[in-house]
Amino acid sequence: MLHDYHVHLESGPYTAQWIRQYYDTAMERGLSELGFSEHAYRFSQASSLLETSWADAAFHYDVHEYVHAVEQARQQGMAVKTGIEMDYIPSREAGIRAFLESVHWDYIIGSVHWIGDWGFDLPRFAHEWKERDVVDVYYSYYEILQMAIRSQLFDIIGHFDLIKVFGYRPPRNVIMTAVYESTIRLMKDYDMVLEINTAGLYKPAGQIYPAPEILQMAGKYRLPVIITSDAHCPEHVGRDFPLAQRMAREADITTLVRFEKRKRQYVPLLA
Numbered sequence: 269m270l271h272d273y274h275v276h277l278e279s280g281p282y283t284a285q286w287i288r289q290y291y292d293t294a295m296e297r298g299l300s301e302l303g304f305s306e307h308a309y310r311f312s313q314a315s316s317l318l319e320t321s322w323a324d325a326a327f328h329y330d331v332h333e334y335v336h337a338v339e340q341a342r343q344q345g346m347a348v349k350t351g352i353e354m355d356y357i358p359s360r361e362a363g364i365r366a367f368l369e370s371v372h373w374d375y376i377i378g379s380v381h382w383i384g385d386w387g388f389d390l391p392r393f394a395h396e397w398k399e400r401d402v403v404d405v406y407y408s409y410y411e412i413l414q415m416a417i418r419s420q421l422f423d424i425i426g427h428f429d430l431i432k433v434f435g436y437r438p439p440r441n442v443i444m445t446a447v448y449e450s451t452i453r454l455m456k457d458y459d460m461v462l463e464i465n466t467a468g469l470y471k472p473a474g475q476i477y478p479a480p481e482i483l484q485m486a487g488k489y490r491l492p493v494i495i496t497s498d499a500h501c502p503e504h505v506g507r508d509f510p511l512a513q514r515m516a517r518e519a520d521i522t523t524l525v526r527f528e529k530r531k532r533q534y535v536p537l538l539a
C-alpha cells in the first residue's frame with residue numbers, strides 16, 4: 269500500500285508516454301499509486317513568485333500542459349495523482365494562493381528552498397554557504413518554514429530539514445532540538461503532513477529528511493506522514509522505501525496518508 273507523491277517529471281516532456289516510464293518503475297517496486305509534484309517555478313503562471321528573476325529567465329512551461337498529461341495517463345488506466353511542489357516565499361502569499369487555486373490539485377507540497385534571494389539547496393548558490401553563519405541560516409530557515417506552516421496554503425511540508433542538504437550543520441554546542449520540536453508541534457496544530465523523503469541520502473548531507481531525532485518527535489505528536497523519493501528520473505521512484513519504512517516504525521509511526529482532491533485517507537504502514 270505504499271505510494272510515492274514527490275516525483276519530478278522535469279527531465280522529459282509533459283506526455284503520458286514519459287509518465288508511463290515512471291509508472292512502470294512504481295509498479296515494479298510494488299507501489300499502489302504515483303503522484304507528481306512538479307516545481308511550480310517551472311510554469312509561466314508561477315515563475316514570477318520567487319524573489320529573484322532566476323526562474324522567470326529559465327522556465328516558461330504551461331501548467332495546464334502538465335496537468336493534462338497526468339490526466340491523460342489516468343485515462344490510460346495509471347493510478348496517478350496531480351500534485352505540485354510550491355516554493356514558500358513569505359512576501360508572495362497572495363500570488364501563491366491565486367496560483368494554487370487555479371488548478372484542482374490532489375495535494376500540495378509546500379517547500380522552503382529560498383532564504384531571501386538565496387537558493388540555498390541549489391549547487392549554483394552553494395558557494396554562499398561559506399560566507400554565512402550556519403546557525404543564523406538554520407534559524408532563518410525554520411522561521412520561514414514556520415511561516416509556511418501558518419500560511420495554511422499547503423497539505424504537506426517538503427523535506428523538513430532540507431537546510432542540512434550540503435552538510436553544513438550547527439556546531440555541537442548549539443542544540444537545535446527546541447526549534448525542531450516547536451516546528452513539529454506547529455505542524456500538529458495546523459494538521460499538516462510530514463514527508464519522509466529519501467533523496468537526502470544522495471546529497472552531501474547523506475541522511476533521509478528528516479533526521480531520526482525529528483522523526484521521533486513526529487511520532488510522539490502523531491503527525492500524519494508520507495514516504496517519498498523526490499525522484500527526478502524514472503529509476504529513482506520509490507528509492508530506499510524499505511529503509512524509510514523501518515525509520516518510520518522505529519519512530520512509532522503506523523499510518524500513512526493518501527490524497528485525492530486534497531481529501532485525506534489514512535492507510536496502515538505495513539512491513
Ligand SMILES: [Zn+2]
Pocket residue numbers: 353379381426427
Ligand atoms: Zn524540494
Ligand SMILES: [Zn+2]
Pocket residue numbers: 274276353498
Ligand atoms: Zn522536489
